[in-house]
Amino acid sequence: MKDLKKAKIIDTHFHLPMLNPAYSSMSELPINFIAKVGLKSYLKILKTEMQEDLTIVRKGIEKRIVEIVNESKVDKTVLFGFDGAYDNNGEMIMKHSVLVTPNAEVYRVVKENNKFLPGPSINPMRKDALEQLEIAKEQNAVLIKFLPGKMLFDPSDKKFTKFYEKAKELDLIILSHVGQEHALPGMKIVNSLNKLEKLELMLEIGCKVIVAHGGGYSWFREKQRFAKVVAWLEKYPKMYIDNSALSSAHRKVTMYSILNNQLAHSRTIFGTDFPVPNYPEPFIFRLGREKVNELKAISNPIDRDIEIKKALGFSDDSFRRLSELISLQ
Numbered sequence: 658m659k660d661l662k663k664a665k666i667i668d669t670h671f672h673l674p675m676l677n678p679a680y681s682s683m684s685e686l687p688i689n690f691i692a693k694v695g696l697k698s699y700l701k702i703l704k705t706e707m708q709e710d711l712t713i714v715r716k717g718i719e720k721r722i723v724e725i726v727n728e729s730k731v732d733k734t735v736l737f738g739f740d741g742a743y744d745n746n747g748e749m750i751m752k753h754s755v756l757v758t759p760n761a762e763v764y765r766v767v768k769e770n771n772k773f774l775p776g777p778s779i780n781p782m783r784k785d786a787l788e789q790l791e792i793a794k795e796q797n798a799v800l801i802k803f804l805p806g807k808m809l810f811d812p813s814d815k816k817f818t819k820f821y822e823k824a825k826e827l828d829l830i831i832l833s834h835v836g837q838e839h840a841l842p843g844m845k846i847v848n849s850l851n852k853l854e855k856l857e858l859m860l861e862i863g864c865k866v867i868v869a870h871g872g873g874y875s876w877f878r879e880k881q882r883f884a885k886v887v888a889w890l891e892k893y894p895k896m897y898i899d900n901s902a903l904s905s906a907h908r909k910v911t912m913y914s915i916l917n918n919q920l921a922h923s924r925t926i927f928g929t930d931f932p933v934p935n936y937p938e939p940f941i942f943r944l945g946r947e948k949v950n951e952l953k954a955i956s957n958p959i960d961r962d963i964e965i966k967k968a969l970g971f972s973d974d975s976f977r978r979l980s981e982l983i984s985l986q
Contacts, residue, residue, distance in 0.1 A: 670928025747784025901928030
């Protein structure tokens with residue numbers, strides 16, 4: 658990973674959205690009408706049609722993602738896996754694990770495309786969680802991705818202490834979603850598991866932690882919530898935030914809060930959260946109509962998000978800050 662030293666733009670938050678390979682056809686998926694509508698909308702973003710044969714759908718998604726990244730100006734992109742939900746015996750709960758991107762698929766795509774870096778997802782509830790951390794290190798993973806409210810585990814539970822200690826020992830960053838999750842309609846989500854407070858145990862243990870989406874939680878009281886984020890940044894020197902999915906109306910307050918706080922800005926890492934859409938229109942009063950129209954005209958969604966955030970004032974350091982956190986070989 659020595660070439661990361663030369664990388665000027667690293668997208669730290671990028672999904673490889675897949676459907677659990679345990680399902681071979683669309684009709685097998687245990688999802689309701691709302692979830693099907695949400696799935697169809699994401700496939701539209703990825704210019705992939707919903708088809709009965711899920712093998713074709715998966716290939717279409719992968720092809721489009723590789724195209725988008727290769728056509729963008731990013732030097733490197735951290736490609737996320739997405740683990741499922743597990744019961745107390747460490748076995749996957751299939752009805753709550755429709756959207757699953759196996760880490761093996763992440764490692765394969767990374768090896769086949771030099772713009773990608775591995776960001777596997779490991780639910781600490783799984784019975785082989787510690788083994789998966791070892792594999793992640795062997796595969797040169799740069800971070801571990803959590804979405805607790807969808808993976809249905811409580812990050813603050815002390816039974817995960819060994820997992821966090823192992824992640825710290827292996828120098829693996831944990832990037833965790835924070836905030837109410839609206840991007841997975843129709844799926845079981847427990848948003849109370851996505852609160853900033855749930856991450857304190859791993860920070861106390863000394864893990865490097867990236868708090869996704871600037872630590873924002875909802876539409877309401879975001880300035881007050883951000884004050885807690887800043888307090889934690891002061892308390893925990895190994896805590897960072899990313900600015901993924903902030904180019905939208907409901908996260909505008911968090912975007913401006915970061916830009917207006919020197920400490921937060923100095924600990925911010927660039928991420929898109931692709932395939933979540935991004936828009937310049939919410940920032941028209943700061944950027945002006947001419948600039949907004951210019952940004953809207955950028956067809957590549959990654960490049961558009963880069964330029965929105967540059968126009969708003971994110972420093973060049975934020976686009977390459979991930980390399981500072983990684984132990985370069």
